[in-house]
Amino acid sequence: MNAAGIVVEYNPFHNGHLYHVNETRRQSNADVIIAVMSGSFLQRGEPALVDKWTRTKMALHNGVDIVVELPYAFSTQKAEIFASGAIQILHHLKCQSFCFGSETGRIEPFTISADRLNEKKQALDEWVHLFMKKGSSYPVSQTLAREKIFSDDPLPLDLSKPNNILGFHYLTANNALPNPMKPMTILRKGPGYHDQKASGHIASATAIRKLLFDHKEVDDFLPDSVRSFLMEQQDIGLLHSWDLYWPLLRYRLLSIHPNDLETIYEIEEGIGPRIMNAALKSGSFQSFMEQVKTKRYTWTRLQRMMTHVLTNTTKQEMQTALKNLSFVRLLGMNGNGRSYIRLIKNEITVPLISRTAAGTPFLELDIKASRVYASAPSAPAHYTERLLNHEFSAPPILF
Amino acid sequence: MNAAGIVVEYNPFHNGHLYHVNETRRQSNADVIIAVMSGSFLQRGEPALVDKWTRTKMALHNGVDIVVELPYAFSTQKAEIFASGAIQILHHLKCQSFCFGSETGRIEPFTISADRLNEKKQALDEWVHLFMKKGSSYPVSQTLAREKIFSDDPLPLDLSKPNNILGFHYLTANNALPNPMKPMTILRKGPGYHDQKASGHIASATAIRKLLFDHKEVDDFLPDSVRSFLMEQQDIGLLHSWDLYWPLLRYRLLSIHPNDLETIYEIEEGIGPRIMNAALKSGSFQSFMEQVKTKRYTWTRLQRMMTHVLTNTTKQEMQTALKNLSFVRLLGMNGNGRSYIRLIKNEITVPLISRTAAGTPFLELDIKASRVYASAPSAPAHYTERLLNHEFSAPPILF
Incomplete structure (x- = not known):
C-alpha cells in the first residue's frame, strides 16, 4: 500500500x-x-x-x-x-x-527556492539577525534579508504568502x-x-x-x-477561542512570579513587566493584545507566547520535547x-x-x-x- | 485618647x-x-x-x-x-x-491557662509532635497533648471551642x-x-x-x-465563595508542575499527587475537597493550602512576609x-x-x-x- x-x-x-x-x-x-x-x-x-x-x-x-x-x-x-x-x-x-x-500551485518554484536558499543559509541568517536587532519582526526580517541577498536574481517563489x-x-x-x-x-x-x-x-x-x-x-x-x-x-x-481562556490567562498573569514568567518558552527578557502590566489593565484578550503588541512582536508571535503561558510550558520542557x-x-x-x-x-x-x-x-x-x-x-x-x-x-x- | x-x-x-x-x-x-x-x-x-x-x-x-x-x-x-x-x-x-x-466570657480562665500552658510549652510541643506523627490532625493532637499533661489538674478553659x-x-x-x-x-x-x-x-x-x-x-x-x-x-x-474560584484553582492544579506545587506554602511532601489527581476527577470544589480530605488534613487546613495554591504563595515568600x-x-x-x-x-x-x-x-x-x-x-x-x-x-x- x-x-x-x-x-x-x-x-x-x-x-x-x-x-x-x-x-x-x-x-x-x-x-x-x-x-x-x-x-x-x-x-x-x-x-x-x-x-x-x-x-x-x-x-x-x-x-x-x-x-x-x-x-x-x-x-x-x-x-x-x-x-x-x-x-x-x-x-x-x-x-x-x-x-x-x-x-503558487507548482512544485518547481519550491524546489528551486529551497536549493538556492539552502546555499545562502548562513548569509541569510546573519541578515535576519541584523534586521531583528534593528527592531523588525522575524517575518519582516526574513523578507528584508531575502531581498538583500537575491536582489539581482529574485527567487521564483513569493515568500510573503503564508x-x-x-x-x-x-x-x-x-x-x-x-x-x-x-x-x-x-x-x-x-x-x-x-x-x-x-x-x-x-x-x-x-x-x-x-x-x-x-x-x-x-x-x-x-x-x-x-x-x-x-x-x-x-x-x-x-x-x-482566546476569549474563552482570557479569565485563566489573566489570572495566571496576575499571580505569576516575574521570575517564573521568564522561564516560559518564547518569553524574552524584558517583555515580562509589559505583559503583566497589560494584563492588569485589560478587560479582554483583544485589548490585552493591543496593549502588548509592538513592531518587534507580531500578533501571532504574542499569541504563541500566551499559549505557552496558559499551558505553563517552560523553555526547558520545550527543549526536551523538541529533541x-x-x-x-x-x-x-x-x-x-x-x-x-x-x-x-x-x-x-x-x-x-x-x-x-x-x-x-x-x-x-x-x-x-x-x-x-x-x-x-x-x-x-x-x-x-x-x-x-x-x-x-x-x-x-x-x- | x-x-x-x-x-x-x-x-x-x-x-x-x-x-x-x-x-x-x-x-x-x-x-x-x-x-x-x-x-x-x-x-x-x-x-x-x-x-x-x-x-x-x-x-x-x-x-x-x-x-x-x-x-x-x-x-x-x-x-x-x-x-x-x-x-x-x-x-x-x-x-x-x-x-x-x-x-467563656471571663478573662481569668484565659490568663491562668496561658500562664500554665506557657510553663509546660516544651513538653506540650513534644506530645503534639508525637500525636501528629501517629496521624492525628494538629488541633486533635493539641487536645490530646493537653489531656496528657493536665490530666490531674485540668485547665479552667475549654480549648475545644474555636x-x-x-x-x-x-x-x-x-x-x-x-x-x-x-x-x-x-x-x-x-x-x-x-x-x-x-x-x-x-x-x-x-x-x-x-x-x-x-x-x-x-x-x-x-x-x-x-x-x-x-x-x-x-x-x-x-x-x-470557593465555588467562584474553582475554575481557576482547577486550571492551576491541572497545569502546575509537580515540583512547583511543592514550593507552595503548607504543601507537604507527598500530598501533591493526591491533590492533582483529585483536581482531575472533580467537577466542583466540594467534591475535590472530599476526595483530598484525610484524617491528617482537616478541611480548614486543606482550604488554607488551596488558598496558597490559588494565590501562588510560596514557602519562601511566606517566610519573608512572616518576619x-x-x-x-x-x-x-x-x-x-x-x-x-x-x-x-x-x-x-x-x-x-x-x-x-x-x-x-x-x-x-x-x-x-x-x-x-x-x-x-x-x-x-x-x-x-x-x-x-x-x-x-x-x-x-x-x-
Missing part, C-alpha cells in the same frame, strides 16, 4: 480541505491519505475551535484514512519548526509523498531526511489564508470562524458531515487506515501510541495542553469531564 | 459583631475602637464573602473608628500565627486594651510584648461559631452566609446598613479615627500605609491576593476592574 501525507489543522474542516484531500489522492495515486493534525493549540497560537477528537471525525468523514497528532511542541511554533515536526511524522509513517496547498512559506519549510525539512518523500503541491482555491471574505463554495477557515462567531450562515462552505459536528458544538455554546519526536500518536482511522497500519506496524521504528495514561512518555506537554484546553471556565461540567476523560481513556476514533 | 483593639473578619458584619463593638467600648471606656480585619482571604482558608473595602464600610457604619488590614501572611493561618499578627498590629497602633468574644482557642493565642501573643495591652473578653451571644442555625437576632456568620447562598431572609440578623451593602452585592450576583510585620495598612476611618491617627502619628514606629502602588514594600502578598480575589471568572468586567483599581489607587475609606 502506498501512502500520501498532508499537514492540517482543520479549524474547521471546509470545502477547500475536501478539495485538498481529493486532489492529493488523485495526484499521488495513493491508497491511503494520512493527515498529521495540530492538537488542542494551533500554529497561530490559538486554541482550536473544536477539540481534536471532533476535528478527527471531520477528517475521517471526508476521505482522510488516518489522523495522527502533531504534538504541542511543534503545532504551536513558527513555520520552520511546525513543518519539520509534521514532515518527520509523515516520514515515520512511511509516506511516499506529501502534498500541500500553496498560492502557504508558500509553510510549503518552503516542508521542502527544506524533507530534503534533510535520509530518504526524502516526493513533494507535491496544489493551487489553493478561493480566497487567501487570512482573508475574511468568502467566494463561491470555498472560504478560508478564518472567514468561516468569523461567520460562526457572528452566528451567520456557513453551510455553503462546509461538507454536510462537518456542519452537524459544528452545530452540536454551537448548541453547547462552546466554540473555543524527542520519536513517537506517533494515533487520533483516528478508517478500515483502510487500519489495514495500512497493520501492514507497516513492524517496519516503523517509533512507538505508535493509541491510548495514553498519565506518565506516558513523550506526551506530557500534549496531556497538559489538553487539560488546559478542557478547562475553559464557561464550559459545562459534563463537557469538561468528557474532554478530560477522552484524553486518557479513549482509543483512537474508528470510522 | 485611649484606644481599644478588636480582631475581626466581618464575613459579613452582623448583630453579634455590633454587640462586640459596643461592649468593647463600654468595658474599655476607650475613645477609639480599632479593628484589625482580614483582607481578601480569611482564617479558615476561604475568600471573603465581599471585598475588604465593603467590609470596611460595614465596620465604619457600625461604630468602629479605624479599620486596618491583617496581612495575607497572617490572615490565612492557624490560630497561633493569626493571633500573633493581629496583636502586633494593635500594639503598633498603641492600643491600651483589646477585647475578644469567647465561649473562640477560646483564638483568645488563648491573643493572650499568649500579648504576653510576649514588651508592654502588654490589657486583655478583655465578652461572652459570645447566640449560637456557636460553626453553628448553621440562628437564634433570636444573632446568628453566626457561617449561618448568615448559608442563608444568603440559599437566597433566604437574613434581615433579622444584620444592622440596616449592612443589609444594603449585601443587597448591592447580591444584585451583581457576586457573593464570593516583616513592620507596617500597618489603613483601610478606613471616621473623623474620630482620623483625630487619633493624627495624635499617634509621630509616636508609632512603623510606616502607616494609606495608598499602595505596585512595588510597595511589605504588600506584595496582599496585592497578589487582591488581584486573585478580583479575578473570579464569572465576575462582570466592570466589577473586576473596580476591585483591581481600588487596590492601587484608592485612599482609605473616610466615613
Whole structure:
C-alpha cells in the first residue's frame, strides 16, 4: 500500500480541505491519505475551535484514512519548526509523498527556492539577525534579508504568502531526511489564508470562524458531515477561542512570579513587566493584545507566547520535547487506515501510541495542553469531564 | 485618647459583631475602637464573602473608628500565627486594651491557662509532635497533648471551642510584648461559631452566609446598613465563595508542575499527587475537597493550602512576609479615627500605609491576593476592574 501525507489543522474542516484531500489522492495515486493534525493549540497560537477528537471525525468523514497528532511542541511554533515536526511524522509513517496547498500551485518554484536558499543559509541568517536587532519582526526580517541577498536574481517563489512559506519549510525539512518523500503541491482555491471574505463554495477557515462567531450562515462552505459536528458544538455554546481562556490567562498573569514568567518558552527578557502590566489593565484578550503588541512582536508571535503561558510550558520542557519526536500518536482511522497500519506496524521504528495514561512518555506537554484546553471556565461540567476523560481513556476514533 | 483593639473578619458584619463593638467600648471606656480585619482571604482558608473595602464600610457604619488590614501572611493561618499578627498590629497602633468574644466570657480562665500552658510549652510541643506523627490532625493532637499533661489538674478553659482557642493565642501573643495591652473578653451571644442555625437576632456568620447562598431572609440578623451593602452585592450576583474560584484553582492544579506545587506554602511532601489527581476527577470544589480530605488534613487546613495554591504563595515568600510585620495598612476611618491617627502619628514606629502602588514594600502578598480575589471568572468586567483599581489607587475609606 502506498501512502500520501498532508499537514492540517482543520479549524474547521471546509470545502477547500475536501478539495485538498481529493486532489492529493488523485495526484499521488495513493491508497491511503494520512493527515498529521495540530492538537488542542494551533500554529497561530490559538486554541482550536473544536477539540481534536471532533476535528478527527471531520477528517475521517471526508476521505482522510488516518489522523495522527502533531504534538504541542511543534503545532504551536513558527513555520520552520511546525513543518519539520509534521514532515518527520509523515516520514515515520512511511509516506511516499506529501502534498500541500500553496498560492503558487507548482512544485518547481519550491524546489528551486529551497536549493538556492539552502546555499545562502548562513548569509541569510546573519541578515535576519541584523534586521531583528534593528527592531523588525522575524517575518519582516526574513523578507528584508531575502531581498538583500537575491536582489539581482529574485527567487521564483513569493515568500510573503503564508502557504508558500509553510510549503518552503516542508521542502527544506524533507530534503534533510535520509530518504526524502516526493513533494507535491496544489493551487489553493478561493480566497487567501487570512482573508475574511468568502467566494463561491470555498472560504478560508478564518472567514468561516468569523461567520460562526457572528452566528451567520456557513453551510455553503462546509461538507454536510462537518456542519452537524459544528452545530452540536454551537448548541453547547462552546466554540473555543482566546476569549474563552482570557479569565485563566489573566489570572495566571496576575499571580505569576516575574521570575517564573521568564522561564516560559518564547518569553524574552524584558517583555515580562509589559505583559503583566497589560494584563492588569485589560478587560479582554483583544485589548490585552493591543496593549502588548509592538513592531518587534507580531500578533501571532504574542499569541504563541500566551499559549505557552496558559499551558505553563517552560523553555526547558520545550527543549526536551523538541529533541524527542520519536513517537506517533494515533487520533483516528478508517478500515483502510487500519489495514495500512497493520501492514507497516513492524517496519516503523517509533512507538505508535493509541491510548495514553498519565506518565506516558513523550506526551506530557500534549496531556497538559489538553487539560488546559478542557478547562475553559464557561464550559459545562459534563463537557469538561468528557474532554478530560477522552484524553486518557479513549482509543483512537474508528470510522 | 485611649484606644481599644478588636480582631475581626466581618464575613459579613452582623448583630453579634455590633454587640462586640459596643461592649468593647463600654468595658474599655476607650475613645477609639480599632479593628484589625482580614483582607481578601480569611482564617479558615476561604475568600471573603465581599471585598475588604465593603467590609470596611460595614465596620465604619457600625461604630468602629479605624479599620486596618491583617496581612495575607497572617490572615490565612492557624490560630497561633493569626493571633500573633493581629496583636502586633494593635500594639503598633498603641492600643491600651483589646477585647475578644469567647465561649467563656471571663478573662481569668484565659490568663491562668496561658500562664500554665506557657510553663509546660516544651513538653506540650513534644506530645503534639508525637500525636501528629501517629496521624492525628494538629488541633486533635493539641487536645490530646493537653489531656496528657493536665490530666490531674485540668485547665479552667475549654480549648475545644474555636473562640477560646483564638483568645488563648491573643493572650499568649500579648504576653510576649514588651508592654502588654490589657486583655478583655465578652461572652459570645447566640449560637456557636460553626453553628448553621440562628437564634433570636444573632446568628453566626457561617449561618448568615448559608442563608444568603440559599437566597433566604437574613434581615433579622444584620444592622440596616449592612443589609444594603449585601443587597448591592447580591444584585451583581457576586457573593464570593470557593465555588467562584474553582475554575481557576482547577486550571492551576491541572497545569502546575509537580515540583512547583511543592514550593507552595503548607504543601507537604507527598500530598501533591493526591491533590492533582483529585483536581482531575472533580467537577466542583466540594467534591475535590472530599476526595483530598484525610484524617491528617482537616478541611480548614486543606482550604488554607488551596488558598496558597490559588494565590501562588510560596514557602519562601511566606517566610519573608512572616518576619516583616513592620507596617500597618489603613483601610478606613471616621473623623474620630482620623483625630487619633493624627495624635499617634509621630509616636508609632512603623510606616502607616494609606495608598499602595505596585512595588510597595511589605504588600506584595496582599496585592497578589487582591488581584486573585478580583479575578473570579464569572465576575462582570466592570466589577473586576473596580476591585483591581481600588487596590492601587484608592485612599482609605473616610466615613
